[in-house]
Amino acid sequence: MASFTLSTFLGVAVLSSMALESHGVGIELLQGSCPDGWFYHNSRCFRHFSDKKTWIDAEVNCINLGGNLASVHSEDEHQFLQQLHLAFDRVENEYWIGMSDLYKDNGWFWTDGTNPRDFSKWSPREPNHTDNVEHCVNANYGGSKGWNDNSCTRTFASICAKRLNDQCGLQYQAGPYAGSPHLVLSYAEEPAWLPSHCQHSSVLLFSLAWLWLNCVDLGGHLASVHSEDEHQFLRQLHTSSVHSEDDPYWIRLSDLYKKYAWLWTDGSTRSNFSRWNPREPNNEGNAERCVDLNNGGSKGWNDISCTRTFASICAKRLNDQCGRQYQAQPAQ
Secondary structure: OOOOOHHHHOOOOOOOEEEEEEOOEEEEEEOOOOOOOOEEEOOEEEEEEEEEEOHHHHHHHHHHOOOEEOOOOOHHHHHHHHHHHHHHOOOOOOEEEEEEOOOOOOOOEEOOOOOOOOOOOEOOOOOOOHHHOEEEEEEEEOOOOEEEEEEOOOOEEEEEEEEOOOOOOOOOOOOOOOOOOEEEEEEOOEEEEEOOOOEEEEEEEEOHHHHHHHHHHOOOEEOOOOOHHHHHHHHHHHHOOOOOOOOOEEEEEEOOOOOOOOEEOOOOOOOOOOOEOOOOOOOHHHOOOEEEEEEOOOOEEEEEOOOOOEEEEEEEOOOOOOOOOOOOOOOO
16 A cells, blocks of 8 residues: 655545654554545544634534544554644644533543543643633643643634444434344343343433433443434333333433534434424523423423433443444554
8 A cells, every 4th residue: 555745645635545754753544444534543534624613513524524523542542643633733733532521510421422431631630620611622732742621612623533334323223123223221220221222211310411421331322313213112112111101301412512503422423303392492591402302292302401300211332343442453
């Protein structure tokens, strides 16, 4: 496979690989099986964007390309992103990655749905929530070139990532569910995952922020919904495990990042499916940023305050081969 210097790369639109020299460390960025403009590493494709955006605009840009802002799960991956960034920004400015705590202070999570607790690279004395406005994370900060919590409205370059030839259902497939992703019923302390669409229904009532962390502890996230079939499946699951079939429950849709930019935060991509109730979402009182399901006569979606307490349904992929917790590998 051919190699090129950075100066050659800047004059060529499509390359199979790129050789870099940064701070005396030589690495090679390989396109591999990734689309044009993306580079392969550890079963994912990465793309650098030099144009400065806010954190949410950078994330939406990644979603529109079929990915998310990059998550980082090992020192090897951190160093790869550093070198990729330096290839396009020799001044060593900061760049956005896909971590935030917008749902709950210090409840840090990755927007691609991967494990937020397997690796960290915080700079000294970070995160510090300066002035209580720092809820998004940039990399390449300070002398340690680590992570820093920052205001989400700041503008930086960014790095997107997406799985290579994803077979694990980032956007869940409509049923039948037997043998496809997998599902969880949880009664009080003992979760029981059912062999279906990786869902989990909790009969306990909690705020959305707490329940999201509970789902993470179970290896999943609050459920996303991508078809009428899935919507009906979740309703049936819910009514089988709660006091009343009229009780609402949380799903993982919100516009906390940016008003009216409704996003799933389990790593699933946007879809054309929605199940809003009539005249919803309406952001009543300018305080409804999260979504409950099974609301009203149509039993659809409703935007509501994130501090309300409802039951929930968690979801996780069944026998995920795409690496929710990516394995570290030597750089290629």
